Amino acid sequence: MTPDTYRVDESHQIWIGGIRLGDLVAKYGTPLYLLDYATILARIQQYQGALSALTPKGQAFYAGKAFLSEAMAGVLKEHNMGLDVVSGGELYTALRAGFNPGHIMFHGNVKTRDEIAYALTARVGYLVCDSFEELDRIESEAARLGMIAPVLLRITPGIEAHTHEFIRTGQFDSKFGFGLAEGIADKAIEKTLAQPHIRLLGFHAHIGSQILDEAPFVHNAQTLLDLGRDWYRRQGWWPEVLNIGGGFGIRYQPQDQPPQLASVVKQIRDLIAEGTPREVMAPKVFMEPGRSIIAEAGLTVYQVLVKKQVPGGKWYVAVDGGMGDNIRPALYQAEYQAAIDGKADWLPTQHVTVAGRYCETGDVLIREINLPPVEVNDTLVVFATGAYNYSMASNYNRVPRPPVVLVDQGQDHLWIARESYADLVRADRPWTSVAWEHR
DSSP: OOOTTOEEOTTSOEEETTEEHHHHHHHHOSSEEEEEHHHHHHHHHHHHHHHTTSSSOOEEEEETTTSOOHHHHHHHHHTTOEEEEOSHHHHHHHHHTTOOGGGEEEOOSOOOHHHHHHHHHHTOSEEEEOSHHHHHHHHHHHHHHTOOEEEEEEEEOOOOOOSOGGGBOOSSSSSSSEESGGGHHHHHHHHHHTOTTEEEEEEEOOOBSSBOOSHHHHHHHHHHHHHHHHHHHHHSOOOSEEEOOOOBOOOSSTTOOOOOHHHHHHHHHHHHHHHSOTTSOOOEEEEOOSHHHHTTTEEEEEEEEEEEEOTTSOEEEEESOOTTTOOHHHHHOOOOOEEETTOTTSOOOEEEEEEOSSSOTTOEEEEEEEESOOOTTOEEEEESOSSSSSTTOOOGGGOOOOOEEEEETTEEEEEEOOOOHHHHTTTOOOOOHHHHHTO
């Protein structure tokens, strides 16, 4: 739930990455996103260590949608991680950072023709195809460019992942992928194998996010393996790659128990060893961790600006951020833990709701939480905000987005600068009545 380097000193002050939180607030202001490098590196090494035990070695592709910047792409590059992108903008960010395109997987349920051409000309390692229309576009663009497109088909396996309905992606009634039901996936495989400018390398399936059980991941791998075995019996085609996606949950709340990565990988290794025909090589196993790499490395820092009691006795504390920098509570009913700097290890004696500054009733960061006595001007810290907070941030109410700062061994590094009011109007064009009159 907290970064690996998080600690509270004898003065009840919070430290992260070897730096006192108050010093970071004095330097950068609030709201402020912080990322702990030691935590990011530990999670990367955890995935690499687990997947290296497979034969052939597996590969982790960090899901850039969780959080991506040029600096983050540089960290991934430095530590030999793959990268999963879902838009031309994410691909541009990675290439601008010098990321090896051969280690990039491009997917998403809707890719424009321009994005497909961009991915092909950049020579990304894998394109994940999500629909028959997209299959036609990939073939058309690859033919136009005189290339062979390396493709994985996204399969919808019909696996129930016990998570919020908005972040389930593996059930048959989903906008993602080719469903196994009604022979849809089989038709997609048959059509793909017939395309002269596409090389079908294997399958991809992502069943959801913030999953706290091991069984769905193993079931997903088994389903993809069975599909490969079926096509090997039919036509002698065997997948080189089985990409079981991401979705490993993290500890947002003390009671959350994330699945054990090593256990999941071991079970997958055993089923692949048993299920691979003797005359072919076992497929490579890919995973796409995003949240489980970056979420617990991050926290968001706010200043308390309002404290009020409403009729009925309920207390609200309002901070200088909110749904513009963390939409997840409003969108997914996501729940977080928090602390007050300078009171971090005090007993929680006050029951409050933490609200944001945006003009929406639903702008609530934490609906009910027990905290030490909260006062105006206190610094409030919300934990496990590294994933999907900055990447889903907006300028609603024309509020600039906060900066992102990495901390490591007593040093702080500005990864993304705080937006200014000038940034908000950079793309605006002024009104001119003459232009309107002569339209």
